[in-house]
Structures are given as C-alpha cells and as structure tokens.
Amino acid sequence: MNNKPKYHLFKNTKYALSGLKHVLKTESSFRLELFCAIFIIAGIIIIDASLTNKLILLVSGILVLIIELVNSAIENVVDLVTKEYAPLAKTAKDIGSTAVMFSIILHVVCWVLVLI
Template sequence: MNNKPKYHLFKNTKYALSGLKHVLKTENSFRLELFFAIFIIFGILVIDASLTYKLILLVTGILVLIVELVNSAIENVVDLVTKQFAPLAKTAKDIGSTAVMFTILLHVICWILILWDVYA
C-alpha cells in the first residue's frame, strides 16, 4: 500500500499550511519561539553588523523554528503509537527536546559571539 500522493505544488502547499495551522493551535513552545522571532528579527535589523553576521543570526533563528516543528512531529507520532507510558516513547520525545535545546543554544552562542565581535 502506497500512502504517498503524487506531488502537486498547490496541494503540498495546502498540506504545509495545514501543518502550520495545527502547530500554531496546539504547540505552546512553537508559538513562544515564533513570538521571540519577532524580536530577533528586529534585533537583526537594528545591530550594526555585516550582512554575513545578520544572515547567520537569521538562519540560526529560523533553524530553531524548524527543529521545533520536527520535534512536534516526533511527539505526535509517538502519541499516535502509544498513549501509555513507554520508556522508548519518553526517550524519543526527550531526544527531540534536546535537539531544540541545542539549536537554541547555537543561536544564543551566535548572538553572543557576533555582538562581542561587533561591539567589543
């Protein structure tokens, strides 16, 4: 059985927007990170840094959102498989959360190093 539909640009865009709508309704972490992204983008525009530095900050900021989306997908699949406590299910969710934490840490380190280079 093949559950993969044929690729159509507009249908696939509709699926992506449906996923975004779902995540905005159900995932507090994503909404919080999206809220902070507004301030991050403002900060990127305000700092007196090179275009390369600004792109690094933008990319690492967007990466946080992407990894959070992947983490949410992992959590949804785990919840689909079992609602009962299972050590492997917990481990899968914890590893996804660790990926988000490392991505946020990477973004913060980039901010610190760039601000240090620009203003020190």
C-alpha cells in the same frame, strides 16, 4: 504499498499550511518561539553587523523554529503509537527536546559571537 500522493505544488503547500495551522493551535512552545522571532528579527535589522553575520543570526533563528516543528512531529507520532507510558516513547520525546535545546544554544552562541 505506496500511499504517497503525487507531488503537486498547490496541494503540498496546502498540507504545509495545514501543519502550520495545527502547530500554532496546539503547540505553545512553537508559539512562544515564533513570538520571540519577531523581536529577534527586529534585533537583527537594528544591530550594526555585516550582512553575513545578520544572515547567520537569521538562519540560526529559523533553525530553532524548524527543529521545534520536527520535535512536534516526533511527539505526535509517539502519541499516535502509544497512549500509555513507554520508556522508548519518553526517550524519543526527550531526544527531540534535546535537539530544540541545542538549536537554541547554537542561536545564543551566534548572537554572543556576533555582538563581541
């Protein structure tokens, strides 16, 4: 059984924007990271670094947002599957959080290396 609708650029964009609207409304971590991204982008523009280094900082910063979105999706699916405490559900959520943490560490390391 395949419940996937046919690909349609405008419908898929609508789905993506719906997901963004939901995450902005429900996920405080994503809102905080998005708020920080404003200052990070300003910092990238201001610093005296090569275009390559600026792109590395930009990509690693956007990666944090992407991983946070994936983590939110994991948490939503886990919550859909089980409402009560389950060790595997906790593990899935913890692993998603670890991915976010690693992406933030990577971004910080990129900043340190570019600024040195």
